[in-house]
Amino acid sequence: MMKECKDFCDRLSDYLDGQVDENICILIEEHLEVCPPCALMYESLKTTVEICNRGISDDLPEEVGRRLKIFLRIHCNKEQT
Amino acid sequence: MEEDNQTIRYVLNGDFNAFEKLVEKYQGRIYRHLRKMVKDTSEAQDLLQETFLSAYRGLKGFAGDSSFSTWLFRIASNTALMFLRKNRPEFLQYDEQIGIKNDDKLVPASPEFVSTPLEILLSNEGRKKIEEAIDHLPLIYRTVIILRDVEGFSLEEVAEIIDSSVPAVKSRLHRGRNSVRESLGTYYMERTVNGKRRALQE
Numbered sequence: 001m002m003k004e005c006k007d008f009c010d011r012l013s014d015y016l017d018g019q020v021d022e023n024i025c026i027l028i029e030e031h032l033e034v035c036p037p038c039a040l041m042y043e044s045l046k047t048t049v050e051i052c053n054r055g056i057s058d059d060l061p062e063e064v065g066r067r068l069k070i071f072l073r074i075h076c077n078k079e080q081t
Numbered sequence: 082m083e084e085d086n087q088t089i090r091y092v093l094n095g096d097f098n099a100f101e102k103l104v105e106k107y108q109g110r111i112y113r114h115l116r117k118m119v120k121d122t123s124e125a126q127d128l129l130q131e132t133f134l135s136a137y138r139g140l141k142g143f144a145g146d147s148s149f150s151t152w153l154f155r156i157a158s159n160t161a162l163m164f165l166r167k168n169r170p171e172f173l174q175y176d177e178q179i180g181i182k183n184d185d186k187l188v189p190a191s192p193e194f195v196s197t198p199l200e201i202l203l204s205n206e207g208r209k210k211i212e213e214a215i216d217h218l219p220l221i222y223r224t225v226i227i228l229r230d231v232e233g234f235s236l237e238e239v240a241e242i243i244d245s246s247v248p249a250v251k252s253r254l255h256r257g258r259n260s261v262r263e264s265l266g267t268y269y270m271e272r273t274v275n276g277k278r279r280a281l282q283e
Contacts, residue, residue, distance in 0.1 A: 047195060
């Protein structure tokens with residue numbers, strides 16, 4: 001990877017978070033248009049963030065929820081008395 | 082946020098049902114966070130109970146400066162950290178570089194990963210690979226990925242939850258995301274090669 005490309009790729013995570021200045025944004029976007037490996041890197045990082053966001057379930061097993069409810073009813077009531 | 086604050090006022094006035102409403106609202110997300118932090122579903126169950134009990138005990142001290150979810154995730158993170166400090170101290174060696182290259186070189190992206198359709202990336206098998214890639218990260222990277230990319234907290238909120246700074250969170254996200262990208266890239270590259278090989282043999 002060329003140094004210039006490495007510098008751009010090092011900013012991609014911040015770029016995805018909207019954390020780079022507007023003038024740097026323009027430079028990154030111009031570079032992504034002319035550099036296929038960096039464009040692929042950007043797509044790949046964007047996909048990573050997207051599937052992390054959608055791919056980890058927040059389902060709570062029913063039994064875990066039931067035990068939590070009982071635990072809290074017992075212990076929180078002790079706090080009140 | 083305002084809805085949570087209203088519910089909290091009910092709890093503080095002695096309405097336990099209101100507290101159970103808060104628990105029901107957040108239990109799944111808190112369990113996911115704990116599960117990823119300690120990498121053990123059975124321990125996560127105990128920590129889930131501890132987190133909500135601590136939240137109940139500390140609710141009077143909730144000042145409302147930050148959102149209730151930020152406050153609650155901070156309690157969950159601290160509860161998990163205390164557990165790890167005692168039982169898995171190796172998780173807390175922050176310099177541990179498992180899965181993160183020391184020279185900070187970026188591995189080129191995998192075209193196979195990018196061209197894999199979303200329904201495959203998010204299939205049961207795909208989800209398992211995402212979980213594995215995140216679990217492979219050292220704790221400090223794993224935590225920021227979960228809080229920022231999975232939970233969707235802002236960088237400032239993540240910094241507040243883990244008691245760190247925004248620049249530190251950004252730098253951990255950069256390394257953590259790239260490590261997950263590399264793991265998934267390698268997996269989908271191999272998957273494609275194996276698929277082609279099988280097709281040739283048939």
